[in-house]
Amino acid sequence: MSEDGAYGRRISNRFRLEPRDAVVVKSLNKVSFAATRLATPAHNHGRTVPVPPEDTLSVVLKLRDILKHELYMGGKPLRPGPMLVGTFSVVDLADDPILDLTDPFDVVQFYIPRSAFDCVALDAGIRRIDDLICRPGHSYDDPVIRHLGYALLPALDRPHEVNQLFVDHIASAMHLHLACMYGGMRSPPPVKGGLASWQLKRAAELLSANLNGEIALAAVASACGLSLSHFTRAFRNSTGEPPHRWLLGRRVDSAKSLLRSSKLSLSEIAAVCGFADQSHFTRIFRRYVGVSPGEWRRQGKA
Numbered sequence: 001m002s003e004d005g006a007y008g009r010r011i012s013n014r015f016r017l018e019p020r021d022a023v024v025v026k027s028l029n030k031v032s033f034a035a036t037r038l039a040t041p042a043h044n045h046g047r048t049v050p051v052p053p054e055d056t057l058s059v060v061l062k063l064r065d066i067l068k069h070e071l072y073m074g075g076k077p078l079r080p081g082p083m084l085v086g087t088f089s090v091v092d093l094a095d096d097p098i099l100d101l102t103d104p105f106d107v108v109q110f111y112i113p114r115s116a117f118d119c120v121a122l123d124a125g126i127r128r129i130d131d132l133i134c135r136p137g138h139s140y141d142d143p144v145i146r147h148l149g150y151a152l153l154p155a156l157d158r159p160h161e162v163n164q165l166f167v168d169h170i171a172s173a174m175h176l177h178l179a180c181m182y183g184g185m186r187s188p189p190p191v192k193g194g195l196a197s198w199q200l201k202r203a204a205e206l207l208s209a210n211l212n213g214e215i216a217l218a219a220v221a222s223a224c225g226l227s228l229s230h231f232t233r234a235f236r237n238s239t240g241e242p243p244h245r246w247l248l249g250r251r252v253d254s255a256k257s258l259l260r261s262s263k264l265s266l267s268e269i270a271a272v273c274g275f276a277d278q279s280h281f282t283r284i285f286r287r288y289v290g291v292s293p294g295e296w297r298r299q300g301k302a
Contacts, residue, residue, distance in 0.1 A: 006051045006058065006093055007034035007111035014049045015040075021159050022111075023152065025171040032116040033171035035149075037156045039063070039106035048099045056093045057132065059110040059178070061149040062086065062139070068102035071137045080137030086146045087139035090132060090182075097136070108149050108156065110174065120175045121185060123227045129183030144177050161276040163213020165244035172217070172228060188229055194238030195231075199224040203235060207247050211254060211274030217243060251275065252288045259297045266293055 006014065008022035015038050025033040066083040073095045083089060091097040114131075121128035134140065148170055155162040179185040195203065206220050220243065221231035232242065239246050254273045258264055264272070270281035285293045 005031055005034070005054060005056060005111055005113070007031070007036050007109070011036050011051075011109060011111070012038065014051055016046070016049065023155050023159055023162050023167045025164075025167050030113070030115070031111070032113060032119065033167070033175070034111040035152050035156060035167075035170075036109050036111070037063075037107070037153075038109055039104075041104045043102065043104060045101040045105070048097075048101070050096060050098060051093055053094045053096060054113075055115070056111060056113045058091050058093055058097070059088055059112060059145070059174075060091075061088045061108045061110070061145060063106040063108065064104070066101070066103050066105050066107075069105075070100040070102075072096075072098040072100070073136050078137045081139065083139045084141075087141050088145050088149070089137065089139050090134035091136050095136070108152065110149070112175065112178070116171075116175050117179050117183065117185075120172075120179050120229075124176070124188035124229050125227070126186050126188055129179050129185045132178060132182040133184070134182055140182075142177075142181070144181075145174065148174050148177075158276075158280075161280045163244060163247070163274075164215065165207075165213045165217055165247060168217035169232070169242055169244050172232065176229065191230055191233040191237065193234065195224065195234045199226070199234075200238050203231075203243070207243060208250055211247070211251050213244060213247055213274065248284060249288065252285055255281065255285060255293060256289075256296075259293055269293070 007024070009019040012018065012020045017038060017040060020036055020038065022034045022036040024031055062083050062085050065085050069080065071078045071080045073091070075096065118128050152170055155167065180187050202223055203220050206215060206223055217232065218228050221228045224231055226234065236242055251273045255269050258269045258272065266281065267278040270278045273281070275281035275284065282292050289296060291299070
């Protein structure tokens with residue numbers, strides 16, 4: 001993976017671990033969000049390699065307890081407390097953070113440039129934040145961050161199956177929550193209505209034309225003349241589900257049509273309908289329909 005920040009293979013190297021890929025969101029060719037899972041069962045892992053300073057926050061969600069570790073910021077030692085499973089902490093990558101890890105660890109590291117928060121404020125038409133009020137080394141128990149992080153775990157286990165819409169959705173939700181809860185940003189007003197009929201039609205056309213999900217959520221919102229946050233909430237109001245989940249249903253519908261009307265193999269149908277491979281197709285189809293695509297075809301439901 002080609003990278004320009006401390007995520008994926010580069011952050012894995014800083015932790016002296018096997019290289020890992022990351023799920024990444026880009027805005028105007030700049031990374032606005034990335035997530036990387038970092039883990040080792042070994043004790044006394046030692047110090048991390050210094051990270052080149054950058055104007056970025058590292059938000060770390062713990063997937064197992066870390067009771068013993070040391071943290072240095074700008075060469076000065078801090079006294080962090082225990083970091084329990086499900087909690088998160090924040091460090092500023094501009095402050096030269098170094099961890100000395102004694103306990104085994106399993107974490108998801110979220111890479112969030114500060115510029116991402118400016119984009120959130122501009123998109124929502126609200127005042128930007130100066131910084132997050134989070135003490136380095138302090139753990140925060142936040143169910144929203146925890147659930148967003150857990151939702152990304154399957155994507156980190158199978159990055160080849162990830163679609164951009166889903167990661168966009170998680171990134172947008174995390175940026176907004178952090179800015180409002182820990183940055184003092186005023187929450188955007190609630191969107192009570194749904195999309196206009198032409199907007200829903202346009203969004204459906206764009207999403208259906210990109211069944212693999214490799215279209216930026218911001219691009220769909222822009223085509224509807226809406227900000228990203230307004231579009232996402234209005235789309236859910238209109239359809240009852242977020243765009244990435246709506247698109248999964250359309251993939252399954254397209255697959256049913258091909259199972260019914262063609263002699264294409266399951267692997268060919270998987271490719272046409274935007275699934276990563278036949279295994280991914282089978283798993284999603286079974287989740288929605290209750291049986292595998294092969295069984296559905298054999299039962300004559302096609």
